[in-house]
């Protein structure tokens with residue numbers, strides 16, 4: 001998530017030339033089979049990879065139907081080993097763009113590593129601005145009932161209630177299937193080891209702002225927020241709503257714990273990852289991508305809640321947190337080691353893949369295996385409305401054709 005002024009600034013980088021339709025597809029009649037596919041969400045994240053010394057990702061611009069009108073091209077290096085696209089921001093843009101990519105016949109993505117690398121908010125309980133966090137879980141935290149703050153019952157801790165539940169803190173009884181995605185933790189360990197080679201950028205504005213989180217007494221828990229940026233392993237929340245403040249952050253931290261049955265760590269906040277993951281999961285079901293080859297890295301551009309004593313509106317809307325520039329820079333500084341680590345280790349390790357020792361996939365167990373979260377396949381399918389009930393079967397059989 002980024003502030004509105006950043007989003008508007010991002011919009012000034014509109015593509016001015018339409019690329020030519022691709023010769024099929026790498027010019028030699030082969031489908032394009034990148035080793036690494038970088039997923040960016042908006043222009044500043046995309047440009048973090050442009051003009052770098054390691055490779056020229058703008059050597060090919062390939063128009064792919066279904067991509068965002070703002071970002072209509074897939075960009076690739078001359079040898080097509082590394083490609084990139086920009087999804088556009090929020091869940092809808094991410095879902096449509098990624099679906100269009102993974103079902104495009106221009107590409108063979110079966111061995112491709114997907115590297116979603118964007119900026120995000122961060123919980124001061126887990127880290128600080130400029131840090132790069134690698135997720136095992138992506139949690140769609142705002143897929144809930146919501147009551148306006150002014151109408152919340154006295155005995156509710158938040159206005160958010162999971163769907164089908166009767167009060168905050170209860171497990172949902174209505175499941176959509178996109179609530180939680182779990183990724184390959186063994187691949188994450190490789191990515192984290194690569195990223196730890198990076199010297200992360202920092203700035204005095206970011207240092208000054210994060211120093212406010214260092215308080216003695218009651219706010220000891222924010223100590224880590226005042227430390228320099230680092231490489232973290234913790235999870236990403238997805239929400240179209242760009243929320244901020246103590247209470248919503250705590251509510252979605254609670255949601256993360258409930259939906260992952262206590263195994264996830266609420267850490268970064270963004271607007272796309274669950275949507276991109278749902279597209280990748282559907283493609284994996286048809287053998288078009290390998291769900292064990294996904295890395296999500298989010299670099300922190302701002303805190304999800306104010307420092308003690310600061311108003312939440314001042315924190316989000318006015319304060320200069322200094323995190324945006326270093327977060328964008330650190331996408332490149334940390335991310336380049338992940339890309340190069342995969343390319344350099346291709347023959348030895350990554351071509352045949354890194355076997356996950358944990359469950360990977362969604363709450364239904366769509367890709368087989370048994371999720372370590374959720375109510376199990378049978379019950380979650382029932383609660384998703386995927387199964388016809390006896391009652392609805394009986395009602396359907398009573399239907400008569402309309403006489404017009």
Ligand SMILES: *[C@@H]1O[C@H](CO)[C@@H](O)[C@H](O)[C@H]1NC(C)=O
Pocket residue numbers: 015058059060061
């Ligand atoms: C690809 O597009 C980018 C900007 O969108 C442009 O800078 C670059 O020159 C283009 N590359 C080619 C080969 O046309």
Ligand SMILES: *[C@@H]1O[C@H](CO)[C@@H](O)[C@H](O)[C@H]1NC(C)=O
Pocket residue numbers: 153155156167168
């Ligand atoms: C809140 O209070 C109402 C009565 O006002 C009660 O029905 C409900 O069970 C309470 N909920 C919780 C979560 O305590």
Ligand SMILES: *[C@@H]1O[C@H](CO)[C@@H](O)[C@H](O)[C@H]1NC(C)=O
Pocket residue numbers: 136137138139140141143177178179180181182183238259273274275277
């Ligand atoms: C979002 O993705 C994360 C990580 O893959 C997953 O743990 C989470 O369940 C997903 N949430 C939703 C609502 O899809």
Ligand SMILES: *[C@@H]1O[C@H](CO)[C@@H](O)[C@H](O)[C@H]1NC(C)=O
Pocket residue numbers: 215216
């Ligand atoms: C708490 O912080 C204040 C201001 O940063 C400082 O003056 C004070 O000595 C600190 N107290 C303790 C017990 O560390």
Ligand SMILES: *[C@@H]1O[C@H](CO)[C@@H](O)[C@H](O)[C@H]1NC(C)=O
Pocket residue numbers: 157158168169247248250251254
């Ligand atoms: C989060 O959960 C804890 C423990 O159940 C509860 O005390 C707290 O009020 C919850 N916070 C919010 C904002 O819902």
Ligand SMILES: *[C@@H]1O[C@H](CO)[C@@H](O)[C@H](O)[C@H]1NC(C)=O
Pocket residue numbers: 171261371372373374375376
């Ligand atoms: C997760 O928690 C829910 C609610 O407590 C429970 O019904 C479900 O069985 C748990 N799932 C796993 C895999 O432990």
